Amino acid sequence: MIGQEQDVGGAFSQPESFVGLLTNLNLWSKELTFTQIENMIVTCDKVIGDVIAWPDVQSGVQGDLQPNPSGFCRGTGFGYYGYG
Numbered sequence: 001m002i003g004q005e006q007d008v009g010g011a012f013s014q015p016e017s018f019v020g021l022l023t024n025l026n027l028w029s030k031e032l033t034f035t036q037i038e039n040m041i042v043t044c045d046k047v048i049g050d051v052i053a054w055p056d057v058q059s060g061v062q063g064d065l066q067p068n069p070s071g072f073c074r075g076t077g078f079g080y081y082g083y084g
Contacts, residue, residue: 021068027052 004012026049040047048054058067 017063022057024054025049025052025057026054 004017028049029051
């Protein structure tokens with residue numbers, strides 16, 4: 001669950017939901033080096049986390065969210081979209 005913490009008893013509270021934009025969320029099972037992170041910032045190489053990968057996040061979007069094209073790496077064909 002991204003953008004919401006679970007309350008006691010397994011419930012979720014709508015007023016506590018994430019409000020904002022989210023794009024290109026990836027999570028790795030290891031610590032990335034500064035050089036690896038810097039490379040992700042300055043290039044538009046397609047990177048995929050091995051724990052959470054952005055394509056998987058996109059396919060699991062629920063609720064009243066709308067995809068918004070992101071300017072991140074525009075023109076690369078990676079299809080980055082933010083949700084908000």
